[in-house]
Amino acid sequence: MPELPEVETVCRGLSHLLVGRKLVRVEVRRKNLRIPFPINFAQKLQGRRIDNIYRRAKYIIINLDDGQAVIAHLGMSGRMTTVNPGQPIDTHDHVIFQADDGTEVRFNDPRRFGLMTLSPQDELDSHKLFKDQGPDPLGNAFTPHVLAAALKGRTSAIKTALLDQRIVVGLGNIYVCEALFRAGLSPKRKSGTVNLARTQILVPHIRDVLVEAIKVGGSSLRDHIQPNGELGYFQHNWRVYGREGEMCRNAAAHGGKGTIKRIVQAARSTFYCPACQK
DNA sequence: CTTTCGTCCTGACTGC
DNA sequence: TGCAGTCAGGACGAAA
Structure with missing residues (x-):
């Protein structure tokens, strides 16, 4: 994807x-x-x-x-x-x-x-496709304050909100799952409860996971390839996406507990660790 | 206004 | 081996 x-x-x-x-x-x-x-x-x-x-x-x-x-x-x-x-x-x-x-x-x-x-x-700025889009997660406009303000008062799950391109652009199912895992936030958490303290943790994790993925040419799901025909390698770095049933990589920190779970939110698969994402 | 749901499409995969 | 059924998901418009 x-x-x-x-x-x-x-x-x-x-x-x-x-x-x-x-x-x-x-x-x-x-x-x-x-x-x-x-x-x-x-x-x-x-x-x-x-x-x-x-x-x-x-x-x-x-x-x-x-x-x-x-x-x-x-x-x-x-x-x-x-x-x-x-x-x-x-x-x-x-x-x-x-x-x-x-x-x-x-x-x-x-x-x-x-x-x-x-x-x-x-x-382009006023084009139908772009006029309602949120900030780019790798740009200066995407700050913890901006994200907290965008999430304030929302009742939808944070997973769903981060997929909404009006809140932040660029994220899809895979990187939202990965960013929430890194930030220790449950995908089921109500968006409105992701306050400034939490966006200060989440925003850098969103940036990090995207930057790391770009460094290795992105992910290859099924047949996604680069213009030169090479495959991306980030799929090997997924910590939760596609890992249902596997032991969480943080399990040692939770007394050996933590198995990756798959749920469905807004008709999309969500992968997360109930033991470390709250 | 916000949120959810159905739709588009084909290939890969699963299970009988 | 073959075939039907299911799943994957970005974005948008309609419905609630």
Whole structure:
């Protein structure tokens, strides 16, 4: 699942491949991803030079030399990969980008929860997709005070609230589970009880887990891979996600007690240790 | 306003 | 071995 670290990894990989390059050919093979492509999407990209590629929340932003930006989201199963010339087209290769040095990048998304659209660069802040989004967890705007204020008075579970992109962007199911475990907070705890004292513990843990994941290229769940085809390695560092029934790594500190449990919240699996998350 | 729930989609996995 | 059923989940819009 592309969450913040995976999208960041993809953006860095794409930057190396494409920044400074001119797009000589763009082909849209399927027109109905999560939202329709803009009219003449491919034609508008052809001949443009790529000035910059960066991550905004879980989106990939590709700045073109005419002031437009491509906005791309990987959804659940989206991938951006380079292919060798002549590689056969896959059923789920939805967009093909060919650069002036022969580099070919394909957007492949079996489940089609992803999207790709265009916006003027200077209108991104007010864009429908971004206008209600919360702070980036790796930016200066995400502070314990800001998070505590956003959670105040809420009755929903903290797990659910952290998945809400209006509160903080970038987190998905895996990293929310991991951050709450590190912070010793129960995923079932009411958001409103996560006061300043608790956000002062939680915020650094959110940052740490994301930074650690970016360092190793993100997580690979099923088939998530980087543009260069390499797998991310962070899944080996998961402490609770996908570890139902396993002994908690902190068990020694709890008299040998603590088994990772799986529950369902808002129709999503939550993994946590009842012994150390309160 | 907040919160919850259904929906989109396909591939991997489970159990008979 | 094969096949039906279940699960995975990001985001959004509708419903409560």
